[in-house]
Amino acid sequence: MTTGKPLCFCFNVTKADVLAHFSEGAGTYESLVEKTKIGTKCTACLLDLDLVLDELHQARNSAIISDHEETGSGYTIRQAVDFTDSGFFMMENGMSTRVRLSNFSQLYRPGAQIVPFRFDLILLSEAGRVIGRLVGDIDKESDVTIDFSDCLDAPANGWFLLNLFPLAEGYFGTLRPQVAIGGAGWCATYHTQPHMMASMGKYRHEVVLMGNGSRLATSISVINTSRRPTNLTVSLRNPSDGSRRSEKLELHSMASRILDLDALFPQAAAGEPLFVSVRSDQPTRKHIINTHTDGSWSVDHFPN
Amino acid sequence: MGNSATFHYLTPLLFPLMPTHGGSLVIGLDLKKILDIRAIAGFTGIVTLDCAVIRDGAVGSRETLEFEVRDGNLDEAYFWRRYPADGLGYVEISITADQRIFTRIDLPVGYGLLTIPDYGTVTVIPDAKFARPIIIEQMQATKTFCLVHSAGHWDSREGCGNSFLFVNPYEQDIVITLQTGPDRKLRQKVPVRQVVRVSVDSLLKDGEWRCVMITGNNRIPVWDIRHQSGDSRTVNSIDHLDVFRGGRTHGPTKPVQYVKTGIRRFLRRHGIIV
Numbered sequence: 001m002t003t004g005k006p007l008c009f010c011f012n013v014t015k016a017d018v019l020a021h022f023s024e025g026a027g028t029y030e031s032l033v034e035k036t037k038i039g040t041k042c043t044a045c046l047l048d049l050d051l052v053l054d055e056l057h058q059a060r061n062s063a064i065i066s067d068h069e070e071t072g073s074g075y076t077i078r079q080a081v082d083f084t085d086s087g088f089f090m091m092e093n094g095m096s097t098r099v100r101l102s103n104f105s106q107l108y109r110p111g112a113q114i115v116p117f118r119f120d121l122i123l124l125s126e127a128g129r130v131i132g133r134l135v136g137d138i139d140k141e142s143d144v145t146i147d148f149s150d151c152l153d154a155p156a157n158g159w160f161l162l163n164l165f166p167l168a169e170g171y172f173g174t175l176r177p178q179v180a181i182g183g184a185g186w187c188a189t190y191h192t193q194p195h196m197m198a199s200m201g202k203y204r205h206e207v208v209l210m211g212n213g214s215r216l217a218t219s220i221s222v223i224n225t226s227r228r229p230t231n232l233t234v235s236l237r238n239p240s241d242g243s244r245r246s247e248k249l250e251l252h253s254m255a256s257r258i259l260d261l262d263a264l265f266p267q268a269a270a271g272e273p274l275f276v277s278v279r280s281d282q283p284t285r286k287h288i289i290n291t292h293t294d295g296s297w298s299v300d301h302f303p304n
Numbered sequence: 305m306g307n308s309a310t311f312h313y314l315t316p317l318l319f320p321l322m323p324t325h326g327g328s329l330v331i332g333l334d335l336k337k338i339l340d341i342r343a344i345a346g347f348t349g350i351v352t353l354d355c356a357v358i359r360d361g362a363v364g365s366r367e368t369l370e371f372e373v374r375d376g377n378l379d380e381a382y383f384w385r386r387y388p389a390d391g392l393g394y395v396e397i398s399i400t401a402d403q404r405i406f407t408r409i410d411l412p413v414g415y416g417l418l419t420i421p422d423y424g425t426v427t428v429i430p431d432a433k434f435a436r437p438i439i440i441e442q443m444q445a446t447k448t449f450c451l452v453h454s455a456g457h458w459d460s461r462e463g464c465g466n467s468f469l470f471v472n473p474y475e476q477d478i479v480i481t482l483q484t485g486p487d488r489k490l491r492q493k494v495p496v497r498q499v500v501r502v503s504v505d506s507l508l509k510d511g512e513w514r515c516v517m518i519t520g521n522n523r524i525p526v527w528d529i530r531h532q533s534g535d536s537r538t539v540n541s542i543d544h545l546d547v548f549r550g551g552r553t554h555g556p557t558k559p560v561q562y563v564k565t566g567i568r569r570f571l572r573r574h575g576i577i578v
Contacts, residue, residue, distance in 0.1 A: 009476050046434050079557045079565060100455040102515035106446060106548045108486040115553055122578055130578060143454070145513050161578060165569070166553035174515055176546045178455035185463035187530055188541035189455045208332055210417045212424045239334065239382035254578070273332040273384050273417065292424035296540035300427040303414060 008038040008045040082165040085192035088221040091155040102143035103173040113170035114140040120163040128254030159256040186296035198225040198283040206277040211269035216261045219289040223256040226282035237275045311406040314399045316433040321393040327420035332384035343405045350402045359393035361497045392499040431525035442547040450548040456516035465533035467503040480520040
């Protein structure tokens with residue numbers, strides 16, 4: 001093996017060893033692993049190995065991707081990629097909701113072309129009516145905390161759309177929005193999700209829950225992102241015995257609702273994992289909310 | 305077996321363990337669903353599930369189960385176990401087969417559950433030990449492993465605490481750096497197969513909200529933990545972090561799409577559509 005800082009510490013394989021293997025002409029990934037055992041023990045080097053192989057691939061092909069080739073049509077029009085996320089909020093009964101946006105360069109090292117963004121936050125009631133709106137800018141190398149109480153005339157629950165639009169051409173910073181929901185003595189956070197990824201698909205609608213004693217202590221926030229009403233089928237499945245209970249509901253267009261699973265499925269807590277699923281005939285955004293005896297929550301989105 | 309199948313294993317999953325008031329981590333796997341989405345159809349053979357609990361740098365307990373699969377079906381389709389959440393550690397779950405049946409090694413699975421008596425449950429998202437596509441993409445784009453959480457926060461008056469849990473499942477020590485500003489850094493070593501918890505109160509002022517960025521000399525699984533500020537065992541929320549994406553703000557488009565998008569933005573900006 002060559003000297004130098006190892007790429008793979010377990011088998012002392014350096015980057016030069018990897019490059020030498022492929023410079024021999026017939027070298028393949030499989031033959032590299034067979035010869036050096038790289039990545040077969042702790043596996044932590046696989047990421048670095050991917051980068052080295054990617055560099056090698058680029059160097060070999062010498063592909064120059066131009067805007068012309070990317071469009072494939074001869075046009076070189078460039079347009080801003082804005083993105084719209086959605087989520088639910090709670091402001092009633094002493095709860096608070098904030099959205100955190102930060103727009104920093106990687107590791108706080110200015111130099112990359114991080115650009116300012118405009119945010120457009122639209123709040124909708126559970127009935128689907130627009131009840132608040134806030135537009136603002138987030139400068140490069142800065143952050144902002146949007147408190148929903150500043151956007152509403154009165155406490156309410158509902159859902160929101162958050163659009164982020166670049167004000168110049170450059171690069172995204174640390175822009176993934178985080179929602180912080182809180183109450184007395186607690187705070188829970190969740191990532192917003194791309195609004196277009198609201199789903200009704202086969203593998204996207206099921207989440208595990210356990211309950212607390214005799215209660216499920218779990219709710220589901222459902223947002224109908226469509227302009228049509230949707231029919232929901234909420235099902236609770238016990239994988240141990242295959243039993244299943246279902247309830248059907250309707251949710252109006254652009255409306256949201258918090259479904260209390262203890263109300264939907266009384267006496268369902270079993271002391272073992274259960275699966276809750278939500279099927280809909282229109283795209284819906286769903287979150288699972290576990291409530292605790294001290295009033296605190298944990299919030300997570302259904303898998304995308 | 306089909307020509308598209310190339311792997312006999314899936315990336316191991318990692319679930320964090322942390323001290324709680326009598327809680328336990330419940331992990332359930334729908335093996336039938338895993339085979340449906342990752343294995344070639346109609347597989348007949350043996351699938352092996354290995355569950356190891358690692359504490360203080362060593363495997364404390366290990367359970368290995370074999371499941372016979374016939375034509376893509378197995379008798380015991382659902383597996384679940386409970387592990388005491390009474391200290392720092394992690395559970396590593398590996399799924400392998402006796403043949404190359406898996407079409408991809410990454411595995412989208414659901415949550416684990418941290419259940420605490422007389423309190424409730426907290427969803428726990430697992431992390432993949434390696435080959436998470438989004439991390440590979442990030443490393444290729446930015447050349448640095450960097451995780452981000454935009455809502456780092458603690459507030460002693462409100463009783464809100466916040467810490468990060470680092471799990472090193474690899475065979476070398478990892479040195480991590482947490483940053484909440486250009487001049488606010490904290491370095492911490494996470495030894496081989498150890499778990500380290502770092503509170504943000506050394507990086508943030510009381511009541512402050514700040515973006516936390518985390519990097520290391522190697523990729524490392526991290527979880528964001530929310531708990532009572534005076535009691536880190538009362539955990540109410542466990543979340544994953546996001547990678548720093550650093551993508552371009554503009555991209556090429558065709559004239560028709562350019563016009564459509566422009567009209568939609570105009571209508572939205574003026575409140576005509578939502």
